Amino acid sequence: MTREHPTSATWAPMLAELERGLLQRDVAARALLLAALAGEHVLLLGPPGTAKSELARRLQRLLPGAHYFERLLTRFTVPEELFGPLSLRALENDRYERLTEGYLPGAEVAFLDEVFKANSAILNTLLGLLHERQFDNGSQRVPVPLVCLVGASNEQPQDDSLLAFYDRFLLRVPVQPVDDDHFAALLQAEAFDDRPVPAEALIDLAQIEALRQRAATLPLGDGALDVLLRARQHAAASGQAVSDRRWRQLVALLQWQAASGDAPAVGEWDLWVLPYVLAADPAHVPGWTRFFLDAVAHTAPQPIDGLERAVMAFEQQLDTERRTPPDAQDDSAGKLALARAITRPGEESEMLRITSERAQRRYSPVHIDARVAQCDALLEQLMALHNERLTQAHAVLGQARAHAWLPPSWLLQIEAVHAERCGQLAVLCAQHQSTRHGFAALPVDAGATPVAPPPVHWETP
Template sequence: MRWTAAIDELERGLLQRDVAARALLLAALAGEHVLLLGPPGTAKSELARRLQRLLPGAHYFERLLTRFSVPEELFGPLSLKALEDDRYERLTAGYLPSAEVAFLDEVFKANSAILNTLLGLLHERCFDNGSQRVDVPLVCLVGASNEVPQDESLHAFYDRFLLRVPVMPVDDAHFAALLQAARPEGEAHPDARLSSASLAALREQAAEVSLGEAVIALLETARERARNTQQTVSDRRWRQTAALLQVQAASRDANEVSAWDAWVLPFVLAGDPQQVPGWTDWFLQTVAQATPLAIDGLERAAQAFEQQLDIERRAPADAQDDSAGKLALARAIAGPTSESELVRITSERAHRRYGALHIRARVAQVAEVQARVQAVQSGVHATADLVLAQAVAHGWLPPSWRERIVAVHTQRCAHVDALAVQLADLHGGFAALPRLEEDQSEFVPTPVSWQD
């Protein structure tokens, strides 16, 4: 994928930031904005600075907002020369209206005067400077916050961020690597840079990408899930989501959006970080087919056959057969610490023997279940091969998600393989039951029953 170098540059030296880095780059390619939700010290501002380094000559703006922040801090001071001419204009050079990439920390703590101006700047890419409305070169604004705003007056501004990505501290498994990680320095690799011409060409190409019936059906399923879980998604957000998927497909030089492009949906549709895991599971189950195997009935069958085989192996000889007494005599002759050939032979004869019809019936019953398990086994392995090939081929899929998908499908294959081995052992066990020396039995056993 031609954007791999840019992804690598954003992730370089950072641990467990593959999702945030990919979401940030995808937002920049699509001209959308990103909100990073998480505690301080989780590389939120570092990601924004790295994005700026990918854009040659791009201006970067960064501010920490508080309730005492004033518009001048973001949009520039008033022009004294303009005031002399009775014009209310700001000197925007070096401030947010002149930036291609911006990072606003604690973005929801700003006052209404700032937020109202930001609304137009984010959505319409324009800034009212006095009596003039001027276009701004903003490619992507990265907002950061510790939490989702609870004030309803902030919901409109919160909705302007198409991608809202939780960013948490590095977990215990990666703590040692965190302590030893080197801080990367220097400019971005030339292959990772994003020119204005390449961004414009990509967005033009994305307009020609088809959503496809399969992805439209997937989005309809997502909309139904949002409705059933009482999560509100506006019509504008759905349209932006479709455009984002088209940009992602175009970045892969695809003519049609893939279901795998929908990995980004949890960060678009979830209204709260607590809802992201549910949407992630939905994607993994729906697209990656990463679900537990539903083979309880077949496992109950194997368990029932195992119990029946144990019963038949332990069943004593018929009452008229004196083999049990002979076994006791043989053990007395051999002594307490010796297991002689006489004891072994006599022990075998002390247990019940079965006719050919009985054994064939049991083997046939196990073989029937084996055939069903083999069909499941074939399907599980075929699904795993297909899904893992698609996951590896999709350059945008976060590696941490790919690892999770691999783990689930590996476990599914191991689960059904173990059941197949268990049934093969049962098949052999019934086939090896002691046989009558003079087989005149016409007895066919009652089939082993289980709940399927």
């Protein structure tokens, strides 16, 4: 089945098939599919039992007729286990050739577990196979059909001699066991099955090749270029070295991702892959994730301490004015004390209520109008900022939800940040509105000297 004009919806069935029944694997599934479609390789870093091999097997099932190869590597693994046994017939004719059918050189999708434990002879052969898609079989260099090699390891390599091989994996994705919030769902999850892959989830390699050619012509959008320039500064400031080759590979991956959604240029949201391309150490992934979320999703903290202090200052001023006793010549305070004395504990009397109201200080209309006006000025600031952040949230979330490759777990984080930010301002607006009503309801003395009170002050952070 050929899809003439792929859109963001084209990849949804493939992602759904990769993630089916798996918990918290949205990032790994997206990185794996995106890498495979772009002709790159993926390294999954994490402990055993985290569905790394299952993801690789599912990728193979998305490719009609694709051969799959899987091996667990150790320091005792010999080349014959990966590349095939020597051909005895070829040896009789003084040729050193391997029988590669059913082995790595004949596979479209391969999974190598504990990939860094292989010896140097195997790793050197893998280097050329991964990078050039070529295999030296005796005196011949033959092309291999490899679409994607998925490597797995408990940790990144510590030996400097392995860094060149480590660098061949463009995407390096940490995979951890499910967290406490998803543990109950893990225990109740159904066993994996091998049901047929839906036709709409199958990968059309001819279409993918055409898409790659179009992707190479896509420009970097201004927003994406700006984020990449800032990413280079972030890498330098945090002491992370990123080679020129990796930057170029990243751009090619971004171009393919943009082309997969029929976009005219690479956009800012395509850069969600930054943590998995630029972080050489899994410990750096959270920092790169924050970099992307702050730069593109605008999740960086936006303090409103000054406004919170202002709202609190008005509340305290209202409390002070409510508690201020009446003038000395007014005997309301004495009457209130008498009313309280004759009222039994736990009993509310009408006389006590009326007397309490009369025992409050009364303010001139000018005083009350001034306080209300001061409240209105602050309320206007609060409402303007609330509307500004609502507008920003709608714009950000609209873009995030429209991006086919953005992991849903990231979208939830973005939604939570903007919801909390807007909710916090909504609460402050309601809180200050109540204070405004309190000032407007202060007891009035029409005959009081019409003096406007000084503005309410608060400390700025």
